């Protein structure tokens with residue numbers, strides 16, 4: 233698939249699990265917010281939302297990727313970072329988990345009608361988790377609620393070029409032997425409980441002129457190495473400028489963390505920015521394994537990938 237070369241991609245971490253004022257910046261590449269300069273405080277929460285700005289041929293397109301776990305952090309942080317819902321041209325949902333769509337209907341209440349939403353067909357299936365602390369869910373994102381709210385739904389299953397600018401991968405091809413589905417993840421299909429292989433999770437992939445791919449993941453349940461390899465296969469581009477994602481690694485244990493780090497080393501991205509569901513243990517291992525190009529994704533962080 234031919235992916236157009238963009239002049240730049242900027243990703244602002246609108247909602248994520250972390251905020252740490254001591255995380256360093258990298259001037260011109262990763263800028264951290266200065267709390268004293270904010271109009272109101274930022275809120276960290278177990279949820280995800282990225283405010284993505286694409287520049288191509290002098291034109292600007294803004295995509296909201298995921299809508300956090302609830303309206304509270306989403307609207308609070310939009311305001312704190314001096315953004316408004318009207319700026320958003322389209323919404324992309326990474327997968328059907330409530331920590332990614334919890335603020336979606338409230339967002340549509342302000343931004344719809346007519347907002348394009350890019351979503352995998354299977355994101356509407358009820359999801360649940362079997363955890364050591366019990367059964368959680370099922371959670372459902374009702375399709376009819378999105379239609380009633382006036383969203384313009386673009387549903388996919390396979391890879392698609394959207395807005396003439398970026399690729400959404402559709403169901404990710406699994407090629408690594410170690411990135412296997414989470415044992416406790418379930419979904420309901422026609423009322424029957426089945427193992428959730430996260431066929432609904434997809435990455436958003438951009439290409440920046442002279443820099444390579446920017447791969448954005450939500451929870452990366454299919455495995456970040458699988459996701460990046462699939463993006464490389466679909467686009468025919470090997471070079472990876474940045475991976476920005478929740479990596480959901482700690483629950484998989486030390487072996488998975490080790491193997492994923494080895495897989496990422498092979499991919500050799502210029503920059504990895506991870507947060508959300510990665511888990512503290514995995515974040516610390518990543519920081520040790522990539523001392524020069526790993527950064528923690530905190531709310532208010534702006535990641536800039538500029539062509540050249």
Ligand SMILES: [Fe+2]
Pocket residue numbers: 279280329331332450451478508509
């Ligand atoms: Fe998540």
Ligand SMILES: [Fe+2]
Pocket residue numbers: 327329451453
């Ligand atoms: Fe998830």
